[in-house]
Amino acid sequence: MSSSLNRFDRFCFYYLVGLSPLTIGFMIWATVTDFMNKTTSGLGWDIFGWVFIVWILSLLYLVTKMVFSKTIRDVVMTKLAGMKERDEREAVVAGSAAKFSFLSTLALLLFLFIFSVTTVTVNKHPKDLNHKRGSVTLGFKLNAIDETALIHEVKGELETYNYKSLPLAKPVIFLLLIFWQIGSYHLIARRELRE
Numbered sequence: 416m417s418s419s420l421n422r423f424d425r426f427c428f429y430y431l432v433g434l435s436p437l438t439i440g441f442m443i444w445a446t447v448t449d450f451m452n453k454t455t456s457g458l459g460w461d462i463f464g465w466v467f468i469v470w471i472l473s474l475l476y477l478v479t480k481m482v483f484s485k486t487i488r489d490v491v492m493t494k495l496a497g498m499k500e501r502d503e504r505e506a507v508v509a510g511s512a513a514k515f516s517f518l519s520t521l522a523l524l525l526f527l528f529i530f531s532v533t534t535v536t537v538n539k540h541p542k543d544l545n546h547k548r549g550s551v552t553l554g555f556k557l558n559a560i561d562e563t564a565l566i567h568e569v570k571g572e573l574e575t576y577n578y579k580s581l582p583l584a585k586p587v588i589f590l591l592l593i594f595w596q597i598g599s600y601h602l603i604a605r606r607e608l609r610e
Contacts, residue, residue, distance in 0.1 A: 420490055424480070427473040428491060438470050521596055528589035532557050558584045 420428070441463050481488045536552040564582040568575050581588065 420486065424477070424487060427477050430473050431470065431477065434466065434470055438467060441467070517596065517600065521593065524589055524593045524596070528586055528593065531586040531589060557586050559587050560584060 477487065477491065481491060532555045534552075534554045534556050536554075537549065538552075539549040561580065561582055561584045564578070564580045566575075566577040566579070568577070583591070
């Protein structure tokens, strides 16, 4: 891990990486025991609960900081992707791979966006309805907000807020990723060309 990261960022990274197998193993075990209708409790589960909370908070912290900090993004994502640029040839190979990754990801995002906003309706009519057997309707539907992402319920004295995901609909997320990818590419390319 690069010395350019501060101590807390390094701790978060090593904590995430080091405890990922244990955390994933406990999650699988909890799912299996829950599926078999066995109750799990005790000191071990309490300790794991606190370890898991710190793991989730570290994950949220690093992912959020990666969006805004070039140093964190470069160090963590380079380690994660296994990129090495020890000489000019490896730098050219990394640039070629980055170009392929950029263009193929952009194509995949466009594919997912188009299929997430396309609607297809097939109706089969009874034979006596205007002598038509059925109809096919194609259209586009773009909702900006996912109403199931944040649910507020009041049951008697109990009031709960349930956060499930980003309140943005999937097509909007794809669109934001497309704009982010193209915009960040142009921003960095113009900055590099000026130098």
